[in-house]
Amino acid sequence: MNQNIKPAGSNYCFISGPVISPTLLRAIQTCDIPVYVQPPTSALPETINILQDAEAVSLIQNENAIAIMNWEASLSFILENLPQQRLNQVNAFKNKATFRKLVKELYPNLFYVELTRDNLLDFRLPEEVxxxxxxxxxxxxxIGIRTVHGQQQWEKAVDSVIKDIDIAKEHMNPAMLNDSSFLVEEFVDGDEFACDGFWNANGKTVITGIYQHPFASSLDVSDTVYYTSKKVVAETIEPTIQVLEHIGNKLGMRRFPFHFEFRLSNSNLFPIELNPLRFGQVSLPDITEYAFGFNPYDLFFADERPDWDSLLTDVSNSKVYAFVLASIPPKYKSEKYRFDEESFCDNFGDRLLNYLPSNPEITPFFGVAHIVVDKVEDVLEYLNLDFGSFLRSRE
Structure with missing residues (x-):
């Protein structure tokens, strides 16, 4: 970490949620970034400058102030106070159907349609899809995402999605999850990735991290595993920048962080979604610091870019750094079971770099492990972890 890094402009951060990235906390302290805290949040170090409500509102309304958040729960407060231009930019990304329209000219033949909850069951797949x-x-x-293979699976998928969302809405604000509108889009087969970065003061795209997001099967939509390495970044950074430059130029983006998700199919990049005003949640960016030795939040606050040309030398000789999310199994009931964190951590042996616990009453997971392995195959074995095996009876 560069101890001499200087923040560029008026930065501030919104923090909420039970899992707070150590990488983010170090950057906040190094760069002396003011923080607005929203519950539920773990205790923060006393050295951090905590903003009061009025101060946070004043900063949001300042068109020259630069915001980043660590958790979607902060978004509703931000949206209530953003200047109109920045609000329009956030809304262009936050609504997945609006985002699909934004990139349609890049993919004119890709099918998509927006539906309401009431007309979901009436939908019929086009013959060519x-x-x-x-x-x-x-x-x-x-939450509420399903891959549907043919019309015969549609009704069952809709029922499953609605149940998921109805349960999740009980502990999420409407800015995080809403069931009034749905996007149905053509499935693009290929490897899935996520990318953190920002548009800098000159409107140029800065990539701070790229992660591959493997799945256990074609039906899996979980966030169980993400991993990064020199190879992952080297093979995806150029097409990623090209698409993000197009988006940034179209909307006039400046000093704006994002978490971008996409698929690569036959060397073509297809955007899935772009989450505004944040990097990956639940300390995902920490694996970039482990892998490449720089703090991505430091670079955002200072409006600087990584030296990828130097960092991506000797691509064939690279360890793999991963994020493993301990999901809550269906049988879990808080009054009946507890999660054995020690057993979960022991499962990784000397591969474990760090473990951050969560609160399963607030989030759909118990915690997250950061690990390092020698090859991708070592990471993929964790896709099939039986999280129920780490539950212990309270009786």
């Missing part, structure tokens, strides 16, 4: 993805237009954390 075999598989679609159903998702809430406004959502987070892969």
């Amino acid at each position: 075999e598989t679609v993805v159903l998702k809430p237009s406004l959502g987070t954390a892969s």
